[in-house]
Amino acid sequence: MSMGGVLVTGATTPIGERLCRSLLADQEVDHVLAVGPHPPERAMPFAHGERLVYRQMDLSRSRAVHELLFGIARDLGVRVVMHLSMHRSVDAHGSKVHALNVDALRSLLSLSERHPTIERLIFKSYAEVYQVQHNLPALITEDHPLNMAGGAPQWIRDRVEADLTACTRMGLSNLEIMVLRCAEVLAPGTGSQLFDYLSSSVCLRPAGYDPVLNLLSISDVVRALELACKASGVQGVINIPGKDSLPLSECIFRWGRASVPLPEAILSPLYRMRRRLRGAQFSYGMNRRRFHYAAVPDGTRAADLLGYAPEIGIDWPTDKQEDLE
Amino acid sequence: MPFSSRIARRYAQAILRPEEMEWIAGIPYNDAGHGFDPFGMHPDFIATGLATFKALHSKYFRVKSYGTENVPKTGSGILAGNHSGTLPVDGMMLWLDVVINARRVPRPVADHFVPALPYVGVLFSRGGMVGGSRGNVRALLKAGELLMIFPEGTPGIGKPYSEKYKLQDWRVGHAELAIRHQAPVIPVAFIGGEEQMPQIARFDGLGKLLGLPYLPIPASPIPLPVRYHIHYGKPIDLSADYRPEQADDPEIVREAAQRVKDAVQGLIHRGLELREGIFR
Numbered sequence: 314m315s316m317g318g319v320l321v322t323g324a325t326t327p328i329g330e331r332l333c334r335s336l337l338a339d340q341e342v343d344h345v346l347a348v349g350p351h352p353p354e355r356a357m358p359f360a361h362g363e364r365l366v367y368r369q370m371d372l373s374r375s376r377a378v379h380e381l382l383f384g385i386a387r388d389l390g391v392r393v394v395m396h397l398s399m400h401r402s403v404d405a406h407g408s409k410v411h412a413l414n415v416d417a418l419r420s421l422l423s424l425s426e427r428h429p430t431i432e433r434l435i436f437k438s439y440a441e442v443y444q445v446q447h448n449l450p451a452l453i454t455e456d457h458p459l460n461m462a463g464g465a466p467q468w469i470r471d472r473v474e475a476d477l478t479a480c481t482r483m484g485l486s487n488l489e490i491m492v493l494r495c496a497e498v499l500a501p502g503t504g505s506q507l508f509d510y511l512s513s514s515v516c517l518r519p520a521g522y523d524p525v526l527n528l529l530s531i532s533d534v535v536r537a538l539e540l541a542c543k544a545s546g547v548q549g550v551i552n553i554p555g556k557d558s559l560p561l562s563e564c565i566f567r568w569g570r571a572s573v574p575l576p577e578a579i580l581s582p583l584y585r586m587r588r589r590l591r592g593a594q595f596s597y598g599m600n601r602r603r604f605h606y607a608a609v610p611d612g613t614r615a616a617d618l619l620g621y622a623p624e625i626g627i628d629w630p631t632d633k634q635e636d637l638e
Numbered sequence: 639m640p641f642s643s644r645i646a647r648r649y650a651q652a653i654l655r656p657e658e659m660e661w662i663a664g665i666p667y668n669d670a671g672h673g674f675d676p677f678g679m680h681p682d683f684i685a686t687g688l689a690t691f692k693a694l695h696s697k698y699f700r701v702k703s704y705g706t707e708n709v710p711k712t713g714s715g716i717l718a719g720n721h722s723g724t725l726p727v728d729g730m731m732l733w734l735d736v737v738i739n740a741r742r743v744p745r746p747v748a749d750h751f752v753p754a755l756p757y758v759g760v761l762f763s764r765g766g767m768v769g770g771s772r773g774n775v776r777a778l779l780k781a782g783e784l785l786m787i788f789p790e791g792t793p794g795i796g797k798p799y800s801e802k803y804k805l806q807d808w809r810v811g812h813a814e815l816a817i818r819h820q821a822p823v824i825p826v827a828f829i830g831g832e833e834q835m836p837q838i839a840r841f842d843g844l845g846k847l848l849g850l851p852y853l854p855i856p857a858s859p860i861p862l863p864v865r866y867h868i869h870y871g872k873p874i875d876l877s878a879d880y881r882p883e884q885a886d887d888p889e890i891v892r893e894a895a896q897r898v899k900d901a902v903q904g905l906i907h908r909g910l911e912l913r914e915g916i917f918r
Contacts, residue, residue, distance in 0.1 A: 414896065447759075448750035457773070486780045519755025520801025525678045527670075558670035560678060567672075606753060607763070609676040611777070 317430065318389040319542060320345035320381075322372060322417075323397030325349030325356045327502040328437070331535045332395065333357065336366055336542070344389045346492040348372065348381065348398070372398055373412035382428055393542050394425055394434045399472070401504025403596050406467040414471035419478055426486040433489040433548075435541045438476045439533075440496045440527070440610050441553065443561060451607035452524070455494070455550045455614060466599055483548055491541050495553040496529040496610050499627050503531070509594040511568040517583060518604060520574035524561045525607040531557030532625040540619040547618050552610035556623035567629040594613060643673060643682040653692075658751055659685060668781055677745075677774065683764030684743055687824040688734065688757075689902030691789060698863050699727075699830070705870035708824055709740040715873065716780045717744060717786045717825030718812050718898050720805055720906060721794025723861070724835040725853045728795075728828045732786055733765070745778050746786040754849060759895050772811070779819040787812045789895070792851045796840060801856075802832035803906050805899060813895035818885035823898050824870035827905030834861040847851045864916050869905045898917050 323329040324347030333367055336342045347367045349356050356369050366385065370377050382391075396418055400410050418436060425431040444458040459473050476492055483490045499505055507528070510516060537553045557564075566573040575583075584597035597604075615621040651659060662685045670676045695701050709717070713796040717736070722728060729746055736744045746767045753759040768774040770787075771914055778785055790806040796805055816823045835856040845853035876894050884890045 349851055380784055447754035447769060448771060450771045450777070451678075451753075451769065452773060452777045454773060519756075521760065523678075523760045525670075525674060525676060527676075559674055561674040563672060563674075607668065607676070607678055 315343055315538070316341045316543065317392035318342070318346055318386070320346045320348065320386050320391045320394045320431075321397065321526065322421075323399065323437075324367070325351045326397060326401070326471075327500060327529055327631040328498065328534055328538075329397050331531055332397070332538050333365065335535055335539055341543075344391070346389055346391055356487050369470070371413075372417035372420075373409060375416065375420045378417060379424060382424045382431070383419070385508045385629045386424050387428070387430055389431050392430055392432045392435055394421060394431055395437070395538060395542060396434065399437075399475070400468075401502075403466065403468045403504075403506070403594050403599065411471055412465065413477045415478060422479065422482050422488070422490070426482070426488045430500050431488065431544075432472055433491070433545070434479075435491045435493065435538065436475070436479045438479070438492045438494045438550075439472050440494050440608070442473045442476050442494060443608065443610075445602040445606050445608045447606050449606075452581055452609055453552065454611045455552055456490050466596065469599065473625040480550060489546070489548040491544075491548050492543055492550045493537060493553050494550060494610065495534050495537070496527045496555045498531060498555075499520070499528045499557075500531050500536050504594075506600055507564070508596050510600070511565065511570055512593075513570065515573055516525050516565045516568075517569045517580055518561055518565070519577045519580060522605045523560045524603065524605060525558055525560055526564060526603070526608055527554050527565070528557040528559075528627050529553065529623070530557075530625045533623050534576070536624070537615065537619065537621050540621050544619050546556075549614075549618075551615050551618060553615055554610040554623055555622065556626040558609050566630045569630045640891050643680055646680075646682040649676075650682065650689040652687035654664075654685060658688070661741065662688070666744070677768045678760070679743075679745075679765035680764055681768045683761075684737070687761075687765040688737055688897075691730060691734055692694070692708060692738070695731060695738065699731060699834075699866040700863075701731055702737055702868040703735050703739055703868040703870065704737045705872075706735075708870040708872055709736060709742065710784065710824070710873065711740075712824060714782045714819060714821040715784045716779075716812050716821055716823045717784065717818050717826050717870075718789055718823050718902065720799075720828055720831075720895040720902055721788035722789045722802070722804070722828060722831035723795055724837045724856045725861065726788075726795055727834060727835075727861055728831040728866070729786065729788065732826065733869060734830070735868050736784070736786075742784050744784045744786045744865065747775055749792050749851070751849060751851060760876055762778055775811075775815050776819070779815060779821050789898070796837070796852055796854065799832070799836040799838075803829075803910065805903055807904075809897040810891050812846070813876070813898060814885045814891045817880045817891065817894060818882050820877035820882060822873035822875050822877075824873050825898055825901035825905055827869040827871070827902055827909050829867040829869070829906065829909035830864045830916070831866065833864045853865040865918060867909050867913060869909045871905050874901060
């Protein structure tokens with residue numbers, strides 16, 4: 314059965330690109346309309362036929378979004394919008410960043426609601442929107458409190474606002490809206506804070522704490538997005554956990570790094586200095602709570618509604634070394 | 639195998655018998671990847687805990703248990719007992735006793751401040767402890783785990799010696815969850831805990847500065863080698879009298895919690911009558 318066309322925003326990110334490849338391999342998908350900020354000659358570096366259409370576009374401009382949806386998207390018969398576009402850098406801040414992170418989604422939602430062909434909108438959200446605290450459950454279900462802290466950086470605030478923007482529109486029109494709160498994808502180019510943290514040969518962590526983290530591979534997040542794309546009639550918020558749940562110390566060990574526990578008071582200034590000197594992305598302040606208390610997304614709803622269960626784990630560098638030996 | 643669990647396993651292998659190691663290796667649990675469950679429990683650390691504290695159970699406190707057959711071998715359940723002793727040694731003894739004599743790994747449900755304690759929170763979570771939030775307990779009961787709950791909470795261990803063996807304010811959350819998930823409640827009484835470390839004073843303000851509910855001043859710097867007696871009562875099958883949806887009825891929940899409290903108080907009275915002396 315034909316699924317019509319699928320619009321993918323953030324198509325030039327590692328996840329977006331893999332998703333486009335997977336959708337193109339699926340013969341039920343008539344067209345993939347990929348959108349990204351890069352010029353066409355730099356985007357989609359793989360062979361593709363007429364089923365893939367790429368558009369360079371700034372989604373923070375609502376007029377551009379309007380023209381995209383009521384132009385080529387309508388012509389291609391796009392039925393599903395998969396919104397992956399979000400600033401990945403923790404240093405990105407200001408109204409322009411907010412416009413892409415939040416306002417672009419708001420425009421997509423309101424335009425999709427009155428669009429002649431679009432039936433569903435899937436927003437890839439983040440497990441980082443959840444509040445992590447010692448007196449909250451370690452196994453996080455979809456009704457877990459969100460991180461609404463006023464002092465949170467824009468990276469978090471925008472993600473929470475975008476997530477809630479999508480949630481508040483659910484059930485108000487015929488548009489089916491699904492919010493996938495994905496565990497952290499440990500891979501380069503995904504905006505993973507942990508990936509940047511693990512790029513140091515020595516990883517400092519708070520002494521006396523070793524919380525369990527849950528990590529998602531690109532293969533699994535792409536599979537979850539594809540399942541969501543096909544799950545007609547399903548809407549709501551769904552956690553997407555990864556296959557790897559392990560303590561922070563084990564994560565550092567498996568990445569082949571040295572783990573050094575240090576008193577809490579000096580970690581924040583040390584990592585602030587690292588950010589300034591090396592232009593690193595990891596912010597200890599932003600990750601302080603998850604470096605103290607366990608937070609593992611519960612995948613029960615994903616299993617029930619999407620038939621999703623994590624299958625492919627992280628490609629740990631130490632596993633590769635063991636294989637070579 | 640993860641590095642820390644490799645060390646933990648080697649240490650346990652040096653102390654525990656091979657059959658104990660074999661049993662621990664075969665414990666059914668929800669492996670969320672890399673041998674840890676979502677709450678951080680790992681069988682190798684259970685072996686380490688058993689190896690480290692077994693002597694406290696058998697030699698120091700010389701624990702005698704009665705009615706171990708009442709602990710369900712499989713499926714969800716809640717062990718609900720009295721709490722005493724300034725330090726929560728009774729919790730550790732119950733955990734060891736169920737592991738050694740009932741061959742199950744119970745999941746202690748701790749007060750919210752425990753997971754926030756450095757080192758302690760990590761070590762306890764490796765042995766199966768979870769923070770006392772509703773979500774954690776719900777997830778464990780759905781997974782068919784056996785929980786250890788002290789409905790008196792911290793006020794139970796912090797009460798003055800003059801109130802020994804008198805149950806404090808009995809919280810009702812365990813009864814609500816037992817009804818909702820149709821899990822049996824096994825009443826448990828500890829005899830001996832009240833005398834292990836009598837509390838002569840407590841400083842609430844200083845404790846709060848340290849992230850603790852209070853700072854106790856015990857009469858003895860270390861727990862005294864009293865003999866612990868653990869009495870397991872007959873399981874209370876709340877599912878026979880209450881439907882899951884009745885878990886939302888406060889009156890029903892209070893009534894069910896009172897049944898558990900009465901059962902624990904009854905076991906305490908019987909245990910005190912049977913006891914021949916504090917150290918015997």
